[in-house]
Amino acid sequence: MKNFANLSQEELEILENSSGGITFDNADKMVENAIGTFSLPLGIATNFKINDKDYLIPMVIEEPSVIAASSKAAKIARIKGGFAVTADESYSIGQIQVLNANSSAISKIKESSKEILKIANSQSNTLSKMGKGAKEVSCREIQTDSGQMLIVELLIDVGDAMGANVTNSMCEAVSPLIEKLTQGKTLLRILSNYSTRRMVSARAVFDKEEVGGEEIVNNIILAYQFAANDVYRAVTHNKGVMNGVIAVANATGQDSRAIEAAANAYAARSGKYRSLTEWSKDQEGNLVGTLELPLSVGIVGGIINVHPIAKICTKILGVSSAKELACVITAAGLAQNFSALRALATEGLQKGHMKLHAQNLASAAGAKKEQIDEIVRKMVQENNISLNRAKELLDQT
Numbered sequence: 001m002k003n004f005a006n007l008s009q010e011e012l013e014i015l016e017n018s019s020g021g022i023t024f025d026n027a028d029k030m031v032e033n034a035i036g037t038f039s040l041p042l043g044i045a046t047n048f049k050i051n052d053k054d055y056l057i058p059m060v061i062e063e064p065s066v067i068a069a070s071s072k073a074a075k076i077a078r079i080k081g082g083f084a085v086t087a088d089e090s091y092s093i094g095q096i097q098v099l100n101a102n103s104s105a106i107s108k109i110k111e112s113s114k115e116i117l118k119i120a121n122s123q124s125n126t127l128s129k130m131g132k133g134a135k136e137v138s139c140r141e142i143q144t145d146s147g148q149m150l151i152v153e154l155l156i157d158v159g160d161a162m163g164a165n166v167t168n169s170m171c172e173a174v175s176p177l178i179e180k181l182t183q184g185k186t187l188l189r190i191l192s193n194y195s196t197r198r199m200v201s202a203r204a205v206f207d208k209e210e211v212g213g214e215e216i217v218n219n220i221i222l223a224y225q226f227a228a229n230d231v232y233r234a235v236t237h238n239k240g241v242m243n244g245v246i247a248v249a250n251a252t253g254q255d256s257r258a259i260e261a262a263a264n265a266y267a268a269r270s271g272k273y274r275s276l277t278e279w280s281k282d283q284e285g286n287l288v289g290t291l292e293l294p295l296s297v298g299i300v301g302g303i304i305n306v307h308p309i310a311k312i313c314t315k316i317l318g319v320s321s322a323k324e325l326a327c328v329i330t331a332a333g334l335a336q337n338f339s340a341l342r343a344l345a346t347e348g349l350q351k352g353h354m355k356l357h358a359q360n361l362a363s364a365a366g367a368k369k370e371q372i373d374e375i376v377r378k379m380v381q382e383n384n385i386s387l388n389r390a391k392e393l394l395d396q397t
């Protein structure tokens with residue numbers, strides 16, 4: 001990995017020695033009433049080929065099996081060329097809520113859209129210089145229990161940033177002019193996390209034989225149909241997708257709450273909450289999976305600037321744009337869903353989980369590195385996986 005990602009000695013030391021990357025002083029500047037820091041495991045998923053490029057994918061996650069499962073899925077997907085992923089440009093949506101707008105408000109806003117965009121773009125020289133920034137103004141009326149409201153929306157090309165701050169600043173900056181034009185009162189001025197102008201679509205073909213044969217391919221499709229038609233299953237199915245998505249998002253310092261909120265809204269876009277992935281067969285009987293997500297991520301700004309490990313993870317990934325990062329994250333989500341469905345449609349989850357659980361127990365019982373494998377082997381063989389048994393076996397060594 002050191003060579004693949006061209007990591008410096010200093011970066012390796014940060015990975016090995018810092019317990020999580022940020023100091024108490026960093027934490028104290030990031031949040032209020034800080035009392036410490038909290039670290040999670042960081043691992044690397046292997047075998048990923050995405051749009052013909054090889055990746056090592058850092059994942060931050062506390063759940064055993066996820067990283068191994070992603071790597072295994074990526075290995076199978078590689079046989080048929082890996083993941084093909086496309087992403088929109090990085091357009092964020094800013095919303096301004098206008099109360100008591102007069103009847104000519106929408107036409108006035110349309111007529112003044114150039115002026116509105118100019119004010120919005122005065123908030124970011126960086127985006128303006130790159131030819132990015134606020135591009136469009138649009139209006140929608142919504143009916144509420146408190147009467148009609150006008151929602152003015154800014155469409156902003158935020159480039160390689162997640163873009164929350166700049167979007168919020170632009171919304172606030174244009175609000176006095178919006179009030180003047182509409183003769184109304186603006187209330188909320190904020191980014192929408194439902195980032196439907198930042199859609200990402202991933203597709204992968206999983207070789208029939210490597211999946212385990214026709215019956216398993218069919219069973220995975222039946223498992224998908226369950227999620228496509230039952231909300232209780234769909235939530236769990238999508239949670240599995242998020243195991244991949246959020247693990248990479250966490251490693252690269254993204255706003256995971258924004259990603260999840262958008263994904264869940266998208267899953268319910270038809271009025272019914274459904275599976276985010278779709279599974280079918282191609283003509284040769286191989287399994288084909290797709291995942292489409294609204295995904296708002298960045299490689300500049302946010303905690304990447306302050307979190308040394310998020311910076312190193314982004315370097316390990318070798319992504320050069322927010323769009324590329326979005327493609328990687330979506331591929332990880334699809335991979336993770338494949339592995340979960342395959343495990344569930346075959347031997348079930350617990351076998352794999354129990355081995356990792358046994359390892360944790362052996363370690364908690366005080367076993368040294370070289371003793372763990374043997375204790376785990378015995379506990380699994382006896383089907384008696386507990387802390388007490390781990391302690392007994394340790395005493396016998």
Ligand code: MEV
Nearest residue numbers: 236237239240243340341
């Ligand atoms: C566990 O973290 C995720 C799964 O429950 C997802 C699924 O059921 O598809 C295995």
